[in-house]
C-alpha cells in the first residue's frame with residue numbers, strides 16, 4: 001500500500017470515527033431529552049385525570065372518557081388507570097386496563113419515581129392522595145409517536161450525513177495527499193532519470209525550505225560527492241592504464257628491436273636488464289595502486305599496535321639510505337619529551353613506514369642537495385613531525401592538487417615518479433586519525449607537516 005492510499009485511509013478513518021462519536025452523542029442525547037419530556041407530559045396527564053376523577057365524583061366514566069379523548073393534549077394510544085390501596089382498578093380510561101405488576105405499584109406507592117418501557121409504550125406511575133387520605137396509584141402509558149418519528153428522521157439524517165461526509169473526506173483526503181506528496185513523486189521521477197551517464201544533473205529544490213526541499217538538497221550533495229568519486233575513479237583508471245602502458249610500450253620496443261637481427265650475448269643481456277628495470281617500475285606502480293585501493297576500502301584499526309615514532313623514523317631512514325646512499329636525512333628533536341611514553345602511538349608500523357618513506361624520499365628526490373631534515377615534537381595530545389627540504393618547491397597552482405592520485409607538478413617532471421606516493425601517504429595518516437599539510441615556495445623548498453594523535 002503506497003503512502004498516498006495509507007494517508008487517505010488514515011485521514012478518512014480518523015474523521016469517520018470522530019463523526020460517528022458525534023452522531024451517536026446527538027442521537028443519544030436527543031432520545032434522552034425526548035423520553036424525559038414525554039414522561040413529564042404523561043405524569044401531568046395522569047395527575048390532571050385523577051384530579052378530575054376525584055372532583056367529578058359521580059361523573060360517569062363515559063363523560064370522563066369523552067373529556068379525555070377530545071382533549072387536545074391526548075397522546076397516541078394513551079391510557080390511564082387508577083388503582084386503590086388494594087391494587088384494584090378504580091378507573092380505567094381504555095377498554096381493557098393495562099396489567100401492571102404489583103411490584104411496580106408498590107414502588108410508586110412508596111413515593112419512588114418509577115417508569116417502564118414496553119415496546120413502543122412509555123409507562124409512568126404517579127402516587128396520589130385523595131381527600132379521604134386514600135393513597136391511589138395512577139398509571140399512564142402512551143406511545144410518543146411524534147417524538148419517535150422525529151428520532152427516526154434524525155437517525156436517517158445522521159446516517160446519510162455521515163456516509164456523504166465520509167465520501168467527501170475520502171475524496172478530499174485523496175486530493176490532499178496527492179498534493180502533499182507531489183514533491184515526493186517529482187523527486188522519484190527525477191531520481192529515476194539520473195544514471196552514471198548524466199550524474200552531473202541535479203534535482204530541482206523548489207522555493208520552499210521544507211523537509212522535502214532539504215531531502216532534495218541532501219540528495220544533490222550526495223550526487224555531487226558521487227560525481228567527484230566517479231570522476232576521480234575514472235581519472236584514476238585512465239592514469240593507471242596510461243602509466244602502465246608506458247613501460248609496456250618501452251619493453252615491447254626494446255624486445256622487438258633486439259629481435260630484428262642477431263645480437264651478441266652482451267647486447268641481449270643489456271636488453272634484458274632494461275626490460276627488468278621497466279618491469280620493476282611497473283611492479284612499484286602496481287604495488288602503490290594496490291595499496292591505495294586497499295586503503296580506500298575500510299581498513300580496520302583493530303590490528304594497530306603500540307610503536308615508538310622515533311624508532312620507526314630511524315628504521316625508515318636506514319632503509320632509504322641503504323637503497324640511495326647519496327641521500328642525506330637528518331632527524332632531530334625540537335625538545336626531547338620528559339616521558340618516553342609521549343613518543344608512543346597506536347598504529348600500523350608497515351603503513352606508517354610507507355608514509356614516512358614517501359615523504360623522506362620526495363624531500364631528497366626533489367632537492368639538488370638530496371637533503372631532508374626531520375623535526376620531531378611531542379605536543380599535548382599528538383606527535384608532530386616535519387619534513388623540510390631546500391628543493392625545487394611546489395607552485396601555488398600545484399599545491400592544492402599534489403595529494404590527488406597521479407598528480408605531478410610541472411617543476412618535478414624531470415624526476416621519475418607516478419604521483420601515487422602522497423595520495424597513499426595522506427590516506428595512511430588519515431587512517432591513524434592524523435593530519436598532513438604542506439608549506440612550499442617555488443625555488444626555496446618545501447615543508448610537509450604530519451601530526452598523529454597519541
Ligand code: ADP
Nearest residue numbers: 362363366402408409412417418419420421422
Ligand atoms: P611522485 O613523487 O612519485 O611524483 P608523489 O605523490 O609522492 O608522487 O608526489 C606528487 C607530486 O608532489 C610530485 O610529483 C611533486 O610534483 C610534488 N612533490 C611532492 N613532494 C615534493 C617535494 N618535497 N618537493 C617538491 N615537490 C614535491
